[in-house]
Amino acid sequence: MIDSIPALLAGCAVIIKPSEVTPRFIKVIQQTIQEVPQLAKVFAYIEGNSAVGSAIVNNCDLICFTGSSATGKKVYAGFTLPATIHIYNAGKLPYRCRPRYNSEYLYNIPALQKIGALASDYHTKEPWFILP
Secondary structure, eight states: OTTHHHHHHTTOOEEEOOOTTOOTTHHHHHHHHHTSHHHHTTEEEOOOOHHHHHHHHTTOSOOOOOSOHHHHHHHTTTOOOOSOOOSOOTTOOOOSOOOOOSHHHHTOHHHHHHTTTTSTTGGGSOOGGGOO
């Protein structure tokens, strides 16, 4: 849920769908969101199974997914690349955003080189946690 804050601050609408086996706090969070009408217009916390997740995946611009590989396969089963991708990725999927170039990184070129973040295709490299 913490990932929603920067997205909202950037002016994006956000939908969060937690696992259907961990819905303890959904009602309280939904009520809290509804109490702020401006927030409720751009922020939704919804319930559902992998079919709901699949519907979300196929109708949005960006996904931040955490979960098992089995659930990921169900959620992304019908996923197709959007027709309007504005960055040339040589046909490769983007997996991440580039590191923020704040003062921590700006003056630490060796750290950026160490993770390969200076490469023009850094965002298309598969992250370590999805590799077999």
